[in-house]
Amino acid sequence: MNIGTALFRRATHAAAMIRRPRRCLLPALAGLAVLLLAYAALGLVTPPPLLEGVPFGRVALDAEGGILRLRLAEDGRYRLRVGLDAVAPEAVRALLHYEDRYFFLHPGVNPFSLLRAAAQTWLGGSRRLGASTISMQVARLRLGLRTASLSGKLRQIWAALLLERHHTKQELLEAYFNLAPYGGNIEGIEAAARIYFGKTAARLSELECHALAVVPQNPVRRAPAGGTEFQAARARLERELSGSGPEALVPPLRVRSPARLPFGAPHLVTELLGDGPGGGGTVQTCIAPGLQRLLEETLAVHAARGYRYGITNAAAILVHAPTMQVRALAGSADFFSAAISGQVDGTRARRSPGSTLKPFIYALALEEGLIHPMTLLNDSPRSFGGYDPENFDKGFRGPLPAREALRSSRNLPAITLAEQLRRPGLYGFLRKAGVRLAQGPEHYGLALVLGGAEVSPRELAGLYAMLLNQGLWQPLRLTSDDRREPPRRLLSPEAAHVALRMLEREDLVLAGMGGTALPVRCKTGTSNGFRDAWTAGSFGAYVLVVWVGNFDNSADPRLVGAEAALPLFMEIGRGVAARQPLRDRLRDAERELNIVTLQVCAATGDLDISRCADTAETLFIPGVSPTRDSGVLRPLLIDRATGLRACDEASGGTTTVYWEFWSTEQRRIFAQAGIHKPLPPEWLPECRGADRRGNGGKPPRILLPKKHVTYHHAGARGRGIPLQASTEADVKRVHWFAGAHYLGVSAPDEILFWRPPVGQGRVELVAVDDKGRSVRQVCRIEPLP
16 A cells, blocks of 8 residues: 555545534434424423412411311312412421432432332343433323323323423412321321421421322332331431431421311311311411310310200300400300210300390490489389289399399389480490391380390300400401401490409409409300390400300200309300419509599489488499489488477487488388388478478379279279379378369278270370379370270
């Protein structure tokens, strides 16, 4: 071979070497172009949705963040929506380490892992290697793909690439944490964290994060509660992450069984979450778990005691007045008892409240200047347009201070005050306080004072919280998301304060923390027919309303507020005081209000204490509370020698004393109670004409015939129409007239029968006592049909 030939061959070989990379580069470039076009084409294809349309359950939490109830999603899974920012960072690190270490480097598919898994499968290896990336797992979980076959695996790869093309890595991680299976019907790390560990995914510890990371690979065998491979898989990952040897001990981990999911505050949670399917989300209630347990346990024990007597049920609601948050609520004594209709929420049921509305009559009367706590009110028989109310004990106690009338729940003083209130009175007040009254004021009349309308325990709680909040009303707050409405003023701070103070009783005191005595201010109530027993009131910053009875509305004579409900109220109150540091908010606020403490006459409530021997303290609202004299204590000029009444002062021979002047009706009631009220002394002989001057006393009060009542008479065949009057103690005779026609004379409280002429119609009766004081009353008299 000559030199020329050799040089030619070398040149030819060099040219070939130059052309070969060009031939290899073209296919590579073409392949790259195809990939780029395919990637661009992925952007034109509609991706499968990540979480749109995925049903999520709802969770109700207590005020401390603990689960009250976890409700299933529509597909029967425990699944709660969670954002990636609400997942513990260690959970993300453990997942990436265990499932997909190159997650942030690959486009949805890791080709090296695919080739390795394929080779292992084709070569018949003893251990199958997984090749699914997190993106591929999201595609499988979201689309429900079966990936055991080649066609299924290819669909999974395509979907993963598509998801990666349209979503960020963070969005894919978030989808995984919402869809991954964690054993049984538990899906998503938020549901798993709450069920297994009783906390949110954000609060998971490192050990808990590592434990949950191994579950989705085999959620049946690795279920945290009962999975046979859970502990082994968890131990392997724990050692890997810690870099310890195979013999290193793994700290134990406490896991809660899904069978022990909480079912707290069932009535309230059922109301908030509903029974049927619905959207996902978290409901944060205001329930304090310790107080809720106290309420439920106390009601159950109380109902068990009464069950043998036929009293089967009870309900209660506890409200923190400053925030209006419902801290505990139990609608029945046992939610799971069908025998007592336990799933009915008694705190929403509308029932007759008995006397629990009376404090608001007194509060309105305080605001309108009709009374102060020691104002004398008359507890004696009265007719209100044919309505003849009685007291619970069927008796009457005569004159007594307003605060005693309220504490003793006397009906006649409350109704008398209600009749004097400016419109719209109690009816309008209740409407402003959110009480639903189905009828107009004419329908209820004065019976509204005694429980003639139905209210719910929740409405009562709002009313009593208004008193504690110085007359400002706001709706109850069941959840932390409930918007706080601007407060609505229903009473002046002073009227609300004094009304609540009037409910204090020396025998109702709680022992607070540190041994302090905490006053209880409450009112009992008994519905007509003994179907409902109530106690509503406050202590510290809390308002408590309890109801005792039967949901079938059956009556029982033991259903009396003071006997069936008050002990339950006090038992719950003692439990709250033992768990909460409580202060008397009323006494703290009293110094800042327009309220003073005055000494008044104990017997009459008069401000002029120079007339009486015994005095008592009362709260007084300057410029509002009444200053008028009761007229009971009157000065008498007494002759020292005879003890008789004198008409003129004699030098050194007379003295002035103050005498109690009670009406004949009041004296009769005092006498029935064993209290003797002596009549004023007779006049001296030379002063006989002086007793006709009347001494400035009160005119008679006509008891019969009753106001606004039409009387029917039988003419000469019947006894006639009864005429009766109550008079001052010094009156001996009452003269009766029908217009100008004289009818006759009677003694005080004596009944005079009058036979009116046929067809009398409208008649004006006049009663004149022997002191010249008179009263007129119109009545209507018709003949019998």
